[in-house]
Amino acid sequence: MNIMLFAPELFLLTGALVLFLLSLGSAGGGKARGTTLLFAIVTVASALVCLHLEGSLFYNAYRIDFFSQFIKLIIAVGFLVVLLVGRQLKGVADDVRAEYYLFLTMSTLGLMMLVSSVELLTLFIALELSSYSLYLLVPMRDDRAGSRMQMEGAIKYILFGVVATGIMLFGMSYLYGLTGTTYLGELVTRLHPIMAQPAAIVGLAMVLCGFFFKLAVFPFHFWVPDVYQGASNETTAFIASVPKIAAVALLIRMTTLIAPGGWPVVNLLVVLAVASMFYGNLVALVQKDIKRMLGFSGIAHAGYVLLGILTLGQNGYATAMYYITGYLVMNLACFLVICAVSPKGENLQIDDLSGLHQRSPLLALTLAVGMFALAGIPPFVGFMGKFMLLANALNEGYLALVILAAINTAISIFYYLSVVRVAYTTSPEGYPAVQVAGTTKLVGVLLMLVIIAMGVLPTAMMNIATSAVRVLL
């Protein structure tokens, strides 16, 4: 066994072990943060080094190829950026920060293992590892306000999560009952001849539900507003971005199982995409809390991503990956601003951003770039991603879907731009000044550069995504 195949995961696991030892003593948050940051950097580096490796581990239950390694790299970078964005971790008490970082690391590890799993049970347990850690992160927020809203969020998160997981397991049992195997590679060949069987279609659709929950697609979105609001800003930044990368990767992996007879699953994806877009965008219009607003916008973006996945083609998959990577960057840019502006880690209303261009010009610019990108305005990545998704769906003959998505983009522009309007046109009177650390400024500038670079020069990223997806087909 080549140990390099497992290197990024091993480094994260070592990091988790060190954090576990730290949590046994009386280490404060500073030490834990330094350790996590160090291991995150090492993980990114090792993911880069291992990018082109190929192989199988653990009796072929774990597949390392360009697809998995590329997504692991994105997850590792996302993890590092989340750590930098939530550097001060204002919303979590100092004495539980060692455990907090432990769970964050384990969640990332679970996501990384998820994208390499090619066996249903391994896949399920890797998903549970990442979900369990996330369930724990939500109620770890300080209860300074005494409203216990983090508890409400956590309970909703775990209950909906358990239901989605149950549905997924039920679906897996159908797939196993039909084919007698839990390996995805064998499932493809054995499932294709019997794809028209009702049990195969229902089983596959039920397996997808587990990832719909992670991505917050319409009927599995109920946890989103309360978890986004209840969890501390830093936790929300993680929940809103990194797990969605893995969810899209797994949706791509699972939808490759759909054979020509599986059109009901595709129709289901179409319906869910439309419902997610309309629901997310329409409810986001009336939100006052900025995290809730981003939550509903995330549901809408999940709908856009499904536009790429449901075409079941190489181009669609690659565009979906491009889009969700762009979404990670745009979302993190917005959360960087939220984390920095919130004085003690409390939730921000949209009005709290009043006059941000005078209180902190750089943050206001980052927010504007992030919101413009989310709204899909050129030259940012959000525009390029939506454009390619719609163009691809049009080529595949989904005209009605493209029209509906375009209408949704128009709706969404209103609420994204109203945030920018508050930040740029209102007076800062009555709102405290914002102190921004050097690292935050640097990360903000870098995120803006990536948003613009990915939007202006999409070809490079699309080529990588295409070659990653080609491995699966």
Place this chain on the structure above:
Amino acid sequence: MTPILSPQGLAGLIFLGCVAATIAGALLATNATRLIRAVTGLALCMVGVAGIYYFLGSPFVALMQILIYAGAVCVTIIFAIMLAEPHEMKRVGKVHALAGPASILAATVLVWGLAALGTKTVWQPVACRAKNGTLEEVGQSMLTTYSMSFELISVVLLIAIIGSLALARAGRSK
């Protein structure tokens, strides 16, 4: 028709008995007003499910079902009830008038859907009979085919334990 006193007929009776125990236990668990009775119903339900596993030829899974669910889980819940001493309360709050019919409708649709799914699908027997479910085979597959899941489960459990400690103790100050 199979005579009841033939081996098949008796096996069918045992199967129906297990199903009846499962359904009765589930009804008791959801409808009892006292928590402790609900737990007893849950235990009965689990034993019924274990019987079905045994009927399907997986004695090991049946044993584990009784040991873990009917045994450990239910006993833990009973301990929790003893320690927490919950007040026995009548159900408060009015249920919406449509809740009853709607739930019956939903349940009918669900049962109909699952039944249709089972009967409409052409189930092919898998070429090689999947593992016989003996202890030896389960142990071997845990250390070979499913070694990854087996190791990963321990990590998940560790996270769950640390997490419950970190949350329940509200940090290490108390």
